[in-house]
Amino acid sequence: MDDKTKNALKTGCITALLFTAMLAVVPVALFLGVFSPPSAPPRNPRAAAYHEFASNQAQLVIVRDYLAGLPYTDLSIHHTAERGTMWRGGVGAIAISDDAVSGAVQALFYNGFRNISRRGNAISFTRWTRRNLGVGITYGMGRGVVGSSCILFLTRLEPMQVGGGERWYYYEADFNVYRLRRE
Numbered sequence: 001m002d003d004k005t006k007n008a009l010k011t012g013c014i015t016a017l018l019f020t021a022m023l024a025v026v027p028v029a030l031f032l033g034v035f036s037p038p039s040a041p042p043r044n045p046r047a048a049a050y051h052e053f054a055s056n057q058a059q060l061v062i063v064r065d066y067l068a069g070l071p072y073t074d075l076s077i078h079h080t081a082e083r084g085t086m087w088r089g090g091v092g093a094i095a096i097s098d099d100a101v102s103g104a105v106q107a108l109f110y111n112g113f114r115n116i117s118r119r120g121n122a123i124s125f126t127r128w129t130r131r132n133l134g135v136g137i138t139y140g141m142g143r144g145v146v147g148s149s150c151i152l153f154l155t156r157l158e159p160m161q162v163g164g165g166e167r168w169y170y171y172e173a174d175f176n177v178y179r180l181r182r183e
Contacts, residue, residue, distance in 0.1 A: 045128060045135045046158070049170045052127055053137055053162060056111055059104040060125060064139050066101040067118045077116040079109040124151055124171070133174045140167035 053060065067075060074089040077096075084102045085093050096102045105116065108125065113136070115126040126136040137160070138151060151157075156172040 045172070046170050049127065049135070049137055050160065050162075052111075053160065053168065056108060056113075057162075059107045059111075060137065060139075062101055062104040063108065063116060063125075064123050066096075066098060067116075067123050068139075068141050070118070073118060073120055075118040077105055079114050119151065122151060133172070135172050136170075138169045138171050140169060 072088050075086050075094075076089075077086040081087070082093075083106060084096045086096055088094050096105065108116065113125050113127050114129050115124075115134075117124050117126075121141045122138050123141065124136060124138040126134045128135040132153075134153075138157075151171055151173050153173040154171060155174045156170075158170045160168040160170050162168050
């Protein structure tokens with residue numbers, strides 16, 4: 001065998017060995033949660049929600065104040081929507097008229113938030129999603145109670161201790177748990 005054939009054989013063996021090692025390592029890493037999709041909830045989502053609130057508080061407040069001042073109670077802004085656009089049930093697309101708000105929305109989406117909505121007296125910022133599960137932060141407006149009429153499939157709602165007496169909550173919405181509780 002000449003040197004060229006030996007080098008090709010060595011390269012092929014090394015490639016096969018690396019490929020086999022990856023086939024063994026990647027499933028184990030996925031199982032252990034080393035690699036998780038960016039929108040999947042972390043192992044301790046409540047603690048992570050406090051971190052997300054602290055990291056994004058300025059943007060959350062800008063968007064909250066804007067949505068709270070609108071006369072609509074059924075709005076949604078999704079991370080895949082056209083920039084500067086929100087959706088109102090039964091009407092369709094509505095432009096966000098304030099550039100600072102549009103910038104704050106884009107910053108929240110850049111930082112991993114998936115959806116922003118206003119239903120009833122709640123303004124919700126969904127941070128993590130997975131199949132039938134949504135986890136995030138919500139703000140309760142006025143004196144009304146934030147409940148399942150404001151957040152679809154609500155299964156957990158806890159006040160956040162963020163100071164200032166504001167009504168921020170950590171929430172989980174899980175369709176499967178909600179369905180089982182209703183049966």
